Amino acid sequence: MNFIINSIGGIFYILFYSLFKRHNIGHKIELTFHEIVRTGIESIGIVTIASILCGLIAVFIIDQRLGSYIPEFYITEAISKSVIIELGALGASIALVGRVGTRITAEIATMKVNEEIDALETMAIDPYDYLVYPKMMASLVSYPIMVVFSELLIIFGAMLFLVYIKGFGLKTFLFGIREHFRMLEFIQSLIKGAVFGLMSTSISCYFGITASKGAKGVGEATTNAVVYSVVMIFLFDYIIIRIFSLWL
Amino acid sequence: MVIVENITKEFNGRKVLDNLSIEIRDGEIITIIGKSGIGKSVLLKSIVGLLRPEKGRIFIDDIPLVGENIYLLRRKIGFIFQKSALIESLNVGENIGLALKYIRNMPAEEIRNRVIDALRKVELDPKVMELFPSNLSGGMLKRAAIARAIILNPQYILYDEPTTGLDPIVSRTIEELIINLNRKMKITSIIVTHDLNSAVGISDRIAMLSGGKITFLGSTSDFMNSSNRDIIEFRSSYYLKTGE
Numbered sequence: 001m002n003f004i005i006n007s008i009g010g011i012f013y014i015l016f017y018s019l020f021k022r023h024n025i026g027h028k029i030e031l032t033f034h035e036i037v038r039t040g041i042e043s044i045g046i047v048t049i050a051s052i053l054c055g056l057i058a059v060f061i062i063d064q065r066l067g068s069y070i071p072e073f074y075i076t077e078a079i080s081k082s083v084i085i086e087l088g089a090l091g092a093s094i095a096l097v098g099r100v101g102t103r104i105t106a107e108i109a110t111m112k113v114n115e116e117i118d119a120l121e122t123m124a125i126d127p128y129d130y131l132v133y134p135k136m137m138a139s140l141v142s143y144p145i146m147v148v149f150s151e152l153l154i155i156f157g158a159m160l161f162l163v164y165i166k167g168f169g170l171k172t173f174l175f176g177i178r179e180h181f182r183m184l185e186f187i188q189s190l191i192k193g194a195v196f197g198l199m200s201t202s203i204s205c206y207f208g209i210t211a212s213k214g215a216k217g218v219g220e221a222t223t224n225a226v227v228y229s230v231v232m233i234f235l236f237d238y239i240i241i242r243i244f245s246l247w248l
Numbered sequence: 249m250v251i252v253e254n255i256t257k258e259f260n261g262r263k264v265l266d267n268l269s270i271e272i273r274d275g276e277i278i279t280i281i282g283k284s285g286i287g288k289s290v291l292l293k294s295i296v297g298l299l300r301p302e303k304g305r306i307f308i309d310d311i312p313l314v315g316e317n318i319y320l321l322r323r324k325i326g327f328i329f330q331k332s333a334l335i336e337s338l339n340v341g342e343n344i345g346l347a348l349k350y351i352r353n354m355p356a357e358e359i360r361n362r363v364i365d366a367l368r369k370v371e372l373d374p375k376v377m378e379l380f381p382s383n384l385s386g387g388m389l390k391r392a393a394i395a396r397a398i399i400l401n402p403q404y405i406l407y408d409e410p411t412t413g414l415d416p417i418v419s420r421t422i423e424e425l426i427i428n429l430n431r432k433m434k435i436t437s438i439i440v441t442h443d444l445n446s447a448v449g450i451s452d453r454i455a456m457l458s459g460g461k462i463t464f465l466g467s468t469s470d471f472m473n474s475s476n477r478d479i480i481e482f483r484s485s486y487y488l489k490t491g492e
Contacts, residue, residue, distance in 0.1 A: 115333040122296050122327035123347040124319050130350065
């Protein structure tokens with residue numbers, strides 16, 4: 001229990017430190033840009049595969065269960081709503097936790113056990129400034145972008161299935177998607193992306209920085225980071241949905 | 249001058265440093281010697297503020313090592329880790345110039361010139377700048393770590409087991425480098441080691457750490473002639489092990 005309380009305290013400390021401490025932004029732009037490339041651009045492959053498959057699965061289930069009872073137009077509504085409200089943000093974020101979160105934890109934990117973080121401190125370089133802050137800012141930028149990218153791909157996957165396999169009209173599909181689009185739902189998905197990105201990155205950094213016990217410690221830290229990230233993503237997903245349900 | 253005043257450091261209820269005091273004079277090479285696991289590295293890391301003692305105070309040039317002072321005082325101190333601790337994801341040049349880039353905000357060309365200068369001071373070919381730490385031998389890693397420390401023109405360099413894991417020839421060159429830096433750059437050197445030969449070869453003074461306290465502090469010749477029980481035990485076990 002103590003471990004969980006300490007971990008949550010440490011995670012929120014990293015989160016608030018990165019967001020609210022006065023940083024000398026100038027020399028961190030290069031580091032942040034480098035992290036955006038690693039977090040976003042290098043994750044395009046996994047997000048693409050996960051999103052297209054996610055789209056195919058979602059549309060297959062919707063079509064199989066409801067296709068006989070409701071018109072095509074409403075199937076596109078079901079897809080549009082499920083993707084923008086839930087699947088895009090959740091799918092992309094879980095894929096990014098696996099691709100980016102694990103890398104961040106393993107990288108920082110290895111630096112920790114090799115005394116590289118201590119070395120930074122002895123050079124008067126704040127490891128939070130040098131290692132954590134650029135990763136947090138990169139996640140804040142990359143996750144929402146990847147969420148939008150994922151939403152587009154899921155809808156593309158759904159379109160492939162419905163138009164080319166089930167024989168739906170392309171115009172009907174596109175009209176249905178456009179007709180059911182609501183800006184507030186889209187904003188909700190962007191906020192989810194930003195929150196999931198910040199949470200999972202602060203969790204990954206926390207478990208990296210507190211790692212110990214050599215290679216075994218690096219493995220434990222990475223496992224903990226993934227478990228906590230997934231749980232926190234679902235928890236904050238629920239919280240955001242409840243908040244937005246006041247307006248939607 | 250570094251003044252360590254009555255510090256106590258505990259790990260899991262065990263006192264590793266127990267009310268320990270020591271004064272380190274400007275410009276000297278002082279070696280803190282003792283058995284493995286006795287707390288030598290803990291003392292060194294306390295002096296640079298990586299570990300915080302539960303009791304006692306540390307002063308560097310009469311400034312207490314607390315709060316915001318820690319980051320300011322670290323600019324006067326270089327630290328050589330036992331395993332060098334170069335950042336694996338950066339090449340040697342980036343490692344050495346890291347603090348100049350992020351602390352001093354120097355332009356790239358000036359950093360490059362100073363990195364080359366630092367590499368020459370530790371007798372490394374500037375070509376190693378492009379190599380990554382995983383491509384370097386143990387001796388080269390130590391030299392690169394020393395270059396990273398001296399590039400900020402520190403007043404003090406703290407060496408944690410600088411010759412451990414190196415063959416005798418490379419160890420000797422590292423010892424000579426430590427002496428040269430001390431003499432030419434007037435850098436106060438604080439070394440912790442369990443290598444008695446190395447300690448005797450390079451130190452102005454030797455301190456014996458035992459039972460969490462400094463049980464002896466004196467010149468090299470005093471150390472070798474001392475009848476202090478800890479020193480006799482340490483000397484005999486060292487020579488028994490090395491067969492000298």
